[in-house]
Amino acid sequence: MLVILNLPVSLVFTFLFIIFVLLVVLLVVHYDHYLVEATLSQGFNQMPIISNEPDLKIEVVFKGLKFPTSMAFLGPNDILVLEKNNGTVKRIVNGTLFPTVHNVNVATKAGRGMLGINVAQSGNSSSPYVFVYFIESSGNKNHDAETGGKARLYRYELKDNILTDK
Numbered sequence: 001m002l003v004i005l006n007l008p009v010s011l012v013f014t015f016l017f018i019i020f021v022l023l024v025v026l027l028v029v030h031y032d033h034y035l036v037e038a039t040l041s042q043g044f045n046q047m048p049i050i051s052n053e054p055d056l057k058i059e060v061v062f063k064g065l066k067f068p069t070s071m072a073f074l075g076p077n078d079i080l081v082l083e084k085n086n087g088t089v090k091r092i093v094n095g096t097l098f099p100t101v102h103n104v105n106v107a108t109k110a111g112r113g114m115l116g117i118n119v120a121q122s123g124n125s126s127s128p129y130v131f132v133y134f135i136e137s138s139g140n141k142n143h144d145a146e147t148g149g150k151a152r153l154y155r156y157e158l159k160d161n162i163l164t165d166k
Contacts (some may be wrong), residue, residue: 039133084113107149
């Protein structure tokens with residue numbers, strides 16, 4: 001039996017295979033990131049939409065948002081959308097963009113920003129609750145780069161097209 005560093009051959013081959021798989025995964029992830037960056041740098045702001053579902057109808061509802069990350073539906077044609085790097089909550093009704101519903105100061109480095117939104121009906125009011133998850137900026141870019149900012153989850157009410165905590 002061949003022994004390398006007092007290890008059986010099967011263990012050595014298993015280890016080498018795991019290293020090979022990890023390198024392939026890293027190469028694929030890096031290549032995919034490269035393709036997205038190259039596409040965006042060439043002025044293409046939308047990746048093609050691919051669907052294998054023949055009964056699914058795909059249509060553009062609105063163009064012009066900057067880094068939309070998440071959305072929540074208030075109704076069939078009433079959508080709240082987050083813009084990750086701007087820290088804004090936008091509302092689109094029947095394809096029309098309303099003025100900004102809410103704006104917060106967000107950290108934007110390494111995937112931070114406006115990250116999640118959800119809607120729930122409030123028990124006592126006709127105004128829905130809107131839950132927004134984001135990484136808040138401290139206002140100091142050096143501090144945010146070290147600490148990452150503070151994760152926040154806030155509950156607001158949507159009243160008169162504005163998110164309010166009152």
